[in-house]
Amino acid sequence: MTLPTCSPVCSSRLRPFLWLALALLAGCTATLPPAPDIPATELSAVPFFAQEDYQCGPAALATVLSWSGVTITTDELNRQVYLPGREGSLQLELVAASRRAQRLPFILTATPQALFTELAAGHPVLVLQNLAISALPQWHYAVVVGYDPQRQRVLLRSGTQERRWESYTRFMASWRRGAYWAMAILPPGQLPASISADSAAIEIARNEPLLAPDTTLQAWEGALARWPDHPDIVFGTANARRQADALPSAAHLYNRLLEHNPAHLAARNNFADLLLHAGCPHAAQAIIAPALATTANLPPAIAATLGSTAADITRRQTVTAAADPDSCLSLTDTAPR
């Protein structure tokens, strides 16, 4: 991963860099992607927080967080993301602060197309711009809230300007120098329009350990509504429902997943574990049995977990030889509910 650098550059070292940068930039500007052909957009409902001093990070973050329904002030966010010694804010700290407000930080695919897809879907996008040149970076965060195809310009909440228009070329050049970094923060349960099912699953799972279970459950449910048959999304939602103690609805998803993907061993393991904890060791045994037959070529971690679940089930079966109670039928029943 190459990272833009932000080290101070002294004047004697400056000149050669600048000529080089100038030469490079002259070439670069020509290759910017063409302006998108989307209808005129202005997201007027996006609030504005004016930047004070160097605090464009807290201001831009407050803008998107507050649009997503979080009540927060720039003062609070200053304490969460501003670095006095750097006179600025780091991208990863914006990501972390978003989680602290119980919002999933979605880093978009680094392409202009992703940005304009979000805009067309009504989502403001927080972007990192380098307003100067690569050798002398001047990093700035702003929020994209509109686009005017007629005059080819982009509308931003930026710095002290509530409605700042930038020409498409200038905006794109500065944003490209920020490696097209863009983050969408959406109301609970909503996902970026530009995200794929695979990335959604990974992004939600990656942030899950640092979010309240309720927040991730809502995100998984949102993903499930959009991709009802995607195995990763079904599995992730099932796990989240289980964690929220919604056992019947979690069981329903595991059933559905295994019906179409009988070889999904992680689902087999987790469903068996759910059944075991719901007092249904026989049903659990029936679910895990096919997985145990195939453990030969498995990654050791999954094999170990399956083995551990199977051992728990056997232990329970020896303690209570009685058949599962009738309530277990409702958990293994594949009928939709």
Add this chain to the structure above:
Amino acid sequence: MFTSRVLIFLQVLVFTIVSTVGTAHAAVISNSDHFVQTERQQQLAKVESLFARDVVQQQLVTLGVSPADAMARAAALSPAELTMLAQHMDELPAGGILGVLGVVLVVLIVLELLDVTNVFSGL
């Protein structure tokens, strides 16, 4: 010196605990196990992140953040993010500008006139 020895001791301790106890009670494959990394990788990342957390917290304090805020900020970062910041905090961009000073200014005015940059056309 003392601190680093303590940290190494802690790392060994945590590693031992993690590798002996960790897998024994894991009967559920969590979403982060399944989608992000295996449980073992996560545990190793967690151990590494103990160092990283300490480093990041100190860096934040050095850069003017209060110790209490620095602790809360480090706590909100994932193991991978902590490792990244511990190693690269100085090189990562810190967005925040509202003005430009010095020699840079002259050069940037030229670039601005050439329509290459947009530092001065307002922020």
